[in-house]
Amino acid sequence: MQEEIFVTGAGVISAIGLGRQATLAALREGRDGIAPVRYLKTSRVEFPVGEVKFSNEEMCRLLGVPEAGVTTRTSLMGMIAAREALEQARLPGDGGERVALISGTTVGGMDKSEQYYLDFLENDSRNEYISAHDCGACTEMIADYFGLFSMVETISTACSSAANAIMTGALLLRAGRADVVVAGGSECITKFHLNGFNTLMILDREPCRPFDAGRAGLNLGEGAAYLVLESGASARRRGVVPLCRLSGYANASDAFHQTASSPGGDGAYLSMTGALATAGLAPGEIGYINAHGTGTVNNDLSEGLAIQRVFGERVPPVSSTKAFTGHATSAAGGVEAVISILALRHGFIPPNLRFSTPMPELSFAPAAGGSAAPRHVLSNSFGFGGNDTSLIFSKTD
């Protein structure tokens, strides 16, 4: 029997608000965060986005970080989310814990690189942002803000990064490499990937409609979210009450295409069945699925068919909360882990906004939301290259 892993803290910032309370309120009231571009300096104003509704300067002030310093948007959002998670888990504690930070990101400091790239090449005016470009730099900025971590790692598997960071956190805990792990991800919107996604023609010019027959693409989002993970013994010793268990997790490769999912969702099928196996749960015990559900034609069909393969005729309530937050790419798995935990603890199913017409290929329609009492929630996060991860969160009682 493997040692159980508990979640003792959760922090989040996304298009629908700063913190768990704001996130919960928005989900319950059906308030999305998709809007015209306001903070990103782009000419691509035709695409609505799920921006975090704070400027970098405002986030610096919230954190007490010098506004003139070298801090990227990804790092600032990461600090805000990690701070909330740490506070809930009452960390730092007595100083005896070995705490690891595992963070997922892909664009890292790209927001500054795309702004200053010609300066990088041609003069010495913005050198400090060169070292801030890469993924690891963002994680180290977050780590150094707290000065708490004895081990720091960065995962970059595109849109499944944060979910994979949570998996790696579980591996480290079970191997005794850390007493407490802070795991999740952070990612800001950049012109780089807004335009990149546009070249792939997968952005919707309207607010996105996951799992709708008329869906026309995704809205890019941004944000950060982290969970604090630890063993039951560690939580008891530190006197913190677990929010839930991380009961199952699995990653699988779709091994099909760099930017498209296989028609039958092979990777998604394997990650969901793998997570159920590690949790020791039957499909019928899952009370809610927080789907990857980007709103692209390809993802929602592939994921929907994979869900049908796993759950057969008894598909539990499924919703994609990307209609609220947009697709927060590397942070999405973290944001949706927090949303899954909120659903578990507060007994509700977040609605799949803007759904009107069922997909003819699927036997199920996404959830309209409302009260429910899921005991186990499954969260999917799928990345470019067919990097598919499923996490299961379970009630502790």
Place this chain on the structure above:
Amino acid sequence: MTREVYIRAARQISVQLPLSEGWMDAPLYPEGPYARAVDPDYRHYFAPNVARRLGKLLKRALLTSRLVMEESGVSRPGAIITGTGLGCIENTGIFLDALAREGEGLLQPTHFMQSTHNTISSLVAIDARCHGYNSTYAHKGASFECALLDAFLQLREGRVETALVGAHDEMTPDYFVLLKRAGYLGHAGGFSGETAASMMLADRPGDGALCRLRGVELLYRPGAGGLRRALDSLSREAGVGLDEVDAVMVGANGHPPNDRVYGEACPLLFPGKPLLRYKHLFGESYTAPALGAYAAATCLHRQRLPAHLFAGEGGVERRGVRHLLLYNHFENKTHSLVLLSACGG
């Protein structure tokens, strides 16, 4: 019950002769601060359309991966894990350059599609039709050690039986200029290189494993006490005393602020131990430590340490090697320890 971990096969493409252990007896010493890898003739290995479609980094990663899979007789590894500091920086740079110079109007999808860090791991999985665990670590100079630790822990605990670990970083002329400005590359006394190293790890030796992987420690801003504790823990868990370690291989690269950290830590942590180096052969790159591990594994397999690996003057070739310890740091923030042992040792 934890399991043993073996390195069954390892291959490299770097500034040394590609896919060769020629560096042991006839090392190349590139001139100047910036050297590209010596690429093999990919026409021998790939169909023309594949070779055309993939950038250099992806070709190197795919070829070294295919070869270690073939040599170890593992066609579908249980895990494919890549470390890369910068990912596909050539494609990223092309897209960024176009964005900066021409604006948002005329961008093409190809470079974006092959710009994410996990393009590498995904490509290998797609090529091998491998549906197993797939991950990518991108943490500056510790990217390889993050990947190695993940594989090591999963193998030790029996989650997988085989794991393909890759470490891949290219360095374009443009990005060399950037990292020189940032103070990381371009110093006198060393040079910037490129890394493509793949290795097959397994819980069984198979036919002729190169060496055993005994432990991996990864630390952030550890201080002297933290390093000492990690070393003790590594030694205890592996059952190998520091007195049994033949030599310590370090990531000295000729740049004083980098080398000073080793100069201060090594006499305290490993008093009297011979120090080995590898960046004088392979150059500096975010994932260069993988080439250090590859070199150490090769030395353990061949049971000799060439004279040129010894740090300082007057190195003498040594035969018979049982345990090698690798110690790397990056900017004195991330520190790593990796212990390798000969298969009979």
